[in-house]
Amino acid sequence: MRAGGEQDALAVLGVPPWRPLMHHAATELGYADVHVPGGSHSVSVEELQRGWIASSxxxxxxxxxxxxxxxxxxxxxxxxxxxxxxxxxxxxxxxxPRRIVSLPSSAPVPHGTLGDDGALAAFIRDLSDRQLPIEHVAKCAQRSVRSERLLDLLWQAPPPDYVPIPRAVWWIRVQGALKAKEASYTRSWTYEVVEWLRQLLHAPLHPQAWCERWTYATALVLALLRESLLDSFVWHMWLVQQLDCIRDARRACIAQLVAMHLPAMLTHPTVSPRMVASLARLACETTWLGAQAQSLLSYCEKQCPAMLVHARALLDDPQVLFQHVPQMDETLSMQAELLHAAVFPLLPHDATWDAAAVRILDSQLGITPMFLDYFLPREASTTAFAVRRLKILYEWACTPKRRGIHGGVHRAYTATALVRLLNECQSQRLTSSDGRLLPCPWHPPLSIQVTTLAWIDEAFGGPDTSRPTRAAARLLGALVSAKLFHYMHFLQHLQSRGIIKPRHEARTSYARLDAPELLRLLRSIPVHHLAPAQVQQRRLAIYGTRTSESHEEGIERRATQELRTLLSTYGVVVPDAAPTELPATALVPTSPRTAPPTADILDALQLRSRLPHVWLASPYVQSRIVDQFLAPALLHDVSVLSADGFAVVASVLTGMYEMEVLGRLMCALLDGHNLACVVSICHTIVVHACIFDALGMATDLVERLVPYAIAEPNAPPGMEHVVPAAGRGMAVGMARRALHALGRLDVPVPTYAPMPQAPESPWPRACAASWFDALLTSDASSSVALYASDEAASQLLVHALDRLAQSTDFPPAVLTTYMATLAGTVGVRLDDVVHAWIRRAWERDAPHVSSMWTVLVLGLVRHDLVDATRLLQLVLVPFIERAPASHTGWDACMALLYTLVFTYTKQGSACSIGVVGESSWYDVSLIRTGLGCTDGLVPLLAALDTCEAPQRWACWDVLSCQVHKLHAVWLAYPDAVWRGTLALQDAHRYERVRRLIHTFMEQEPRGALLQPRMASLESPLLPPRQSLDDMFDGALAALEWHMVLQTAEAVAPDVGVLLFTPHARRAPLDLLLHWDASPHVLAMLVRYALESFVHARDETIKEAISSLAHLMYAWRLPLACDEALGVRAVEALARLPASLDVLWRASAALGVLRVASHLAPATWRQFLTQLPPHPLAASVAQHIRCLASLDVPPPPPLSAWHCHETVHAAPTHADPWATPLYDTPSTPLSQWGACKTRERIPTSYDATIARPFSERSAHV
Incomplete structure (x- = not known):
């Protein structure tokens, strides 16, 4: 019993400040509220004794x-x-005074001209003034404002109200009406809005300022949606994408928008499965936001349970949905398993399936998800399927064109890791992360040894001599090292076929270059750790009883001597050093200036000329050199290896495909705390992360990288400082980037919040000059500790760039190390500072005395304190597009461009290898390999096509030498073309990309291209030709098709044959549907496939069914069609030829079911009675009973941008009460604490969430 004055525990507790409240009354959307009983009274013992009377x-x-x-x-x-x-x-x-307050939408279209920035700022002030009539504002309205600038101008009004929402909508509609002649402007405008919101999500603002902007931005978006000025499909797809990629507290804001638009998103057959899958992934998290996602999933299950079934195809673990929604009907859970297994045998030569499998391999995900998608899809049910996938894997690993950004080094390691998992799965030893055993779906299990031998005979046993023998040898060598392939069995296999002669026969008939392909393959396979008897048996099989030195032994001896000389140049002492017999070739410091544009890092470092016999040696000889000489020499004493030495050694090992030895060397260097090599090690890990994951070394690298990713001031007090403090800050940025690269795979890594941008501080330059002099004259560690602040890093960088631009007396390499150490120690990035300085320098158009400032910028890019992609997209691309040919900044721009994008240094450039050093050149070369996959490459290529001569022709001459590299990158990553196209901020983005397409595909000379009106062979944009032989042209052709179909009204028959007929290794239709296919394009494709099926004759019915099955497999989400056409397709099922096999009939039925399951039930029942007995008949019947119909929302009206013409201003003689009072009600969203720390991402429990009064509970 409590005392009389004691308070109730509930009254003391109250509502926790961290509790999320997405609605002020519905407690089921968040945590259960704490209800404080109103008017409760605790009765004491004394009151009871005196006689207490309880009130009713x-x-x-x-x-x-x-x-x-x-x-x-x-x-x-x-x-x-x-x-x-x-x-x-x-x-x-x-x-x-007479002041008519009219609606903003009633103002007429302005007829003013484009003014300067001052006039535009004055217009924004007038527009935000609620007391100023809108008619007066319309008279001085600005015209032709770019979309991205239009949205940014809304922030110039005073916060938190900014420009009132109705007036902002009026101005946006006016700007859109001027540009609405383009049919796709609404879609383009939506992309601009979502990009604006994406930048706001990542903006490093103060929490209060960010919340004010976010509240205003979301209110504006809701108003634009109500006015049909946004494409709801693009908006909903963006919400789903951001729900997956945004982290920390701002993710709750996206979840709130998803909850607001949930009913509309559930009605869309494209968005809803992806949205359910994102919510399912979010529901797995044990946070308050995960509980919110569980509640939203329950709502989805009640409203549309079929969506949870369709979402299973988008999840790595489909059981997540059934874990949170256990009451789902079992018949619905079987629905997603039926179609794909049924249509699989029908596609001609399985070409579409092969193309999808190759894209899975090119995706470079983690080994485990890649294995599940590649070897264990839903259609995997027979041993023949596994055999075919294994042979495709071998062919992919040996295809020269499929080298991607790694130069093809990763293929053998990835294939070996996948085959190892396949062997474990067939042995029933493979388990998932939750402990479940993954059963093998086929029986009997395939023999990897027999299948590999059969593939070797098929690939190398024929007359074709263009097979990549070295790539196949490295693949087989990796399989031998993993004990998945037996080298001696292969040797005996060749002996049994008579390719290897008996020992007593002479070998004079088999010259080294004229030997059979299989014998050359046997000779090239790198085999590690063979027993002496096996080595002797191999020698007898190849050379017979010959006792003199063989060709391999001579190459090995000379290559070892060259490597010994090279290592001695960089201070690596071999334990058993012997006098060299070959003269050493010195490195020319500025060799890349004269190197061809296609030169790689081996040519830049002159390793091909310094080690000629190493590259002449076969993979077998190279493996012997590494095992017997190179690995012991490097691992004997790693402390003597310098940064330049590591760059050279890493280039040699990568060129020899000895990535396991490279991984061991990096682990040893990280254990030894060699700070000089840490940055280059991190760059190597970023590029080759998938290789180290396949080798099983990723966890070891993560454990050794974590100490380098923690800045010194923010280190925990009890943590042991195993890394020296002096200079360690320069590795913080790259260490976190390397951990992030490993975290995208199967490796658990610590998560760090993105480092914020350093501000531009208005401190006096005298202070920065004194700091600058102190850095160059005192100890680095003491200076960094003294000036460790964000403002100091910003001011020192600006001052260092000014000094380097006016004088050559300062060493840029030393300044780079100091600046990287300082910025990494305080935990800031320097992108904005560098971008602002370069823009100011180029706006002044004054020549610089020295170009050494470019070396400092290049060094900051190397330390990941300045992002290369953002530098290209935000600074270099605008300059290239707008700067005249006489501008003084062209030399510096070309120096950065040639160094960052192209593979050699321009003549006389400051960024030569003699200035930046071999290690910096190695790191920048690794950065350059990934630029082809970024969003900034296509805008850069488009800018190079429009800049003024003579720079235009010089750039295109250099670009023509890079086509083969883009060929390799876009072959493996075709989505990079689509992302780059979306990154273009110009209204004429599609026209600019068309020029690039015709340039790369060489269909016609560069020039103005006509706008296509119909997707046919007669259109100005030619469709993909039958002669295309790889995904590089396929990606460009698919992009061209995407642009054509956006404005087409129908798919012509001859075009449909090209789109729907699968070709080996190419699937333009699959790429089209993967690139955010709009409902308009989907409707055209469905209409064409169904009409082809309805009008098909008996001799072409199989091709029509195959095309229909191709579409249904390429687009695995729900589809809809016109009701009349769907009924005709259902009726056409009853007219199928009697001679048609039951498999084709069932596949046609399943294809039509995807779009017409709810139509003509009597016809469906009649078709079921005609279907012969077959296991697929039960599947068709199950689909008819389970598949739910989905309604596609109508598209927004095309006249939304011209609604201002239908609303007129109020007459001046009207009664004052006839005009409504000006009011802008809006519902503010919850203000989440969005502050990020520099060391980790905070949870919702780390900050007090401030909620507006309208969202507070009534009980508080």
Whole structure:
């Protein structure tokens, strides 16, 4: 019993400040609220003894609130008060100045001209002034404002209201009406809006300022949606994408928008499965936001349970949905398993399936998800399927064109890791992350040894001599090292076929270059750790009883001597050093200036000329050199290896495909805390992360990289400082980037928040000059500790760039190390500072005395303190597009461009290898390999096509030498073309990309291209030709098709044959549907496939069914069609030829079911009675019973941008009461604490969430 004055525990506890509240009344959307009993009283013992009388909980007088309100309003004093108030308002309106407050949408279209920035700022001030009539604002409205600038101008009004929402919508509609001649402007405008919101999500603002901007931005978006000025499909797809990629507290804001638009998103057959899958992934998290996602999933299950079935195809673990929604019907859970297994045998030569499998391999995901998608899809049910996938894997690993950004080094390691998992799965030893055993779906299991031998005979046993023998040898060598392939069995296999002669026969008939392909393959396979007897048996099989030195032994001896000389140049002492017999070739410091544009890092470092016999050696000889000489020499004493030495050694090992030895060397260097090599090690890990994951070394690298990713001031107090403090800050940025690259795979890594941008501080330059001099004259560690602040890093960088631009007396390499250490220690990035300085320098158009500042910028890019992609997209590309040919900044721009994008240094450039060093050149070369996959490459290529001569022709001459590299990158990553196209900020983005397409595909010379009107062979944009032989042209052709279909009205028959007929290794239709296919394009493709099926004759019915199955497999989400066409397709099922096999009939039925399951039920029942007995008949019947119909929402009206023409201004003689009072009600969103720390991402429990009053609980 509590004392009389003691408070109730519930009253003390109250509502926790961290509790999320997405609605002020519905507690089921968040955590259960804490209800404090109102008027409760704790009775003490004394009160009970005196006789305490409890009051009744029910009031004596009862009645409704409405009655109470009417009683108060009927009171005479209240009526008098209301009459006085209204009289005062009426008199003030009639006697005051005439000020008609009209709707913003009633203002006419402005006819002004484009003004300067000052006039535009004045217009924004007038537009945000609520007291100024909109007619007056319309008279001085600006015209032709770029979309991205239009949105940014809204922030210039005073916060938190900024430009009022109705006036902002009016101005946006006016700007859109001027540009609405383009049919796709609404879609382009939506992309601009979502990009604006994406930048706001990542903006490093103060929490209060960010919340104010986010509240305004979301209110503006909702207003644009109500006015049909945004494409709802693009908006909903963006919400789903951001729900997956945004982290920390701002993810809750996206979840709130998803909850607001959830009913509309559930009606869309494309968005809803992806949205359910994102919510399912979010529901797995044990946070308050995960509980919110569980509640939203429950709502989805009640409204549309079929969506949870369709979402299973998008999840790595489909059981997640059934874990949170256990009451789902079992018949629905079987629905997603039926179609794909049924249509699989029908596609001609399985070409579409092969193309999808190759894209899975090119995706470079983690080994485990790649294995599940590649070897264990839903259609995997037979041993023949596994055999075919294994042979495709071998062919992919040996295809020269499929080298991607790694130069093809990763293929053998990835294939070996996948085959190892395949062997474990067939042995019933493979388990998932939750402990479940993954069963093998086929029986009997395939023999990897027999299948590999069969593939070797098929690939190398024929007359074709163009097979990549070295790539196949490295693949087989990796399989031998993993004990998945037996080298001696292969040797015996060749002996049994008579390719290897008996020992007593002479070998004079088999010259080294004229030997059979299989014998050359046997000779090239790198085999590690063979027993002496096996080595002797191999020698006898190849060379017979010959006792003199063989060709391999001579190459090995000379290559070892060359490597010994090279290592001695960089201070690596071999334990058993012997005098060299070959003269050493010195490195020319500025060799890349004269190197061809296609030169790689081996040519830049002159390793091909310094080690000629190493590259002449076969993979077998190279493996022997590494095992017997190179690995022991490097791992003997790693402390003597310098940064330049590591760059050379890493280039050699990568060129020899000895990535395991390279991984061991990097682990040894990280264990030894060699700070000079840490940055280059991190770059190597970023590029080759998938290789180290396949080798099983990723976890070891993560454990050794974590100490380098923690900045010194923010290190935990009890943590042991295993890394020296001096200079460690320069590795913080790259260490976190390397951990992030490993985290995208199967490796658990610590998560770090993105480092914020350093601000531009207005401190006096004298202070920065004194710091600059102190850095160059004192100890680095003491100087960094003294000036460790964000403002100091910004001011020192600006001052260093100014000094380097005016003088050559300062060493840029030393300054780079100091600046990287300082920025990494305080935990800031320097992108904005560098971008602002370069823009100011180029705006002044004054020549610089020295170009050494480019070396400092290049060094900051190397330390990941300046992002290369953002530098290209935000600074270099605008300069290339707008700068005249006489601008003084062209030399510096070309120096950065040639160094970062192209593979050699321009003549006389400061960024030569003699200035930046071999290690920096190695790191920049690794950065360059990934630029082809970024969003900034296509805008750069488009800018190079429009800049003025002579720079234009010089750039294109250099670009022509890079086509083969783009060929390799876009072959493996075709989505990079689509992302780059979306990154273009120009209204004529599609026209600019068309020029690039015709340039790369060489269909016609560069020039103005006509706008296509119909997707046919006669259109100005030619469709993909039958001669295309790889995904590089396929990607460009698919992009061309995407642009054509956006404005087409229908798919012509001859075009449909090209789109729907699968070709080996190419699937333009699959790429089209993967690149955000709009409902308009989907409707055209469905209409064409169904009409082809309805009108097909008996001799072409199989091709029509195959095309229909191709579409249904390429687009695995729900589809819809016209009701009349769907009924005709259902009726066409009953007219199928009697001679058609049951498999084709069932596949046709399943294809039509995807779009017409709810139509013509009588016809469906008749078709079921005609279907012969077959296991697929049960599948078709199950689909008919389970598949739910989905409604596609109508597209937004095309005249939304011209709605201002239908609303006129109020007449001046109208009654004041006829115009509504100006009001802008809006519902503010929850203000989440969005502050990020520099070391980790905070949870919702780390900050107090400030909620506006309208969202507070009524119980508080």
């Amino acid at each position: 909980p029910v009031a004596s007088d009862t009645g409704t609130i409405r009655q109470s309100i009417y009683e108060r309003l009927h009171h005479a004093d209240m009526l008098t008060h209301i009459s006085d108030v209204l009289d005062h308002v009426r008199s003030s309106r009639r006697t005051g």
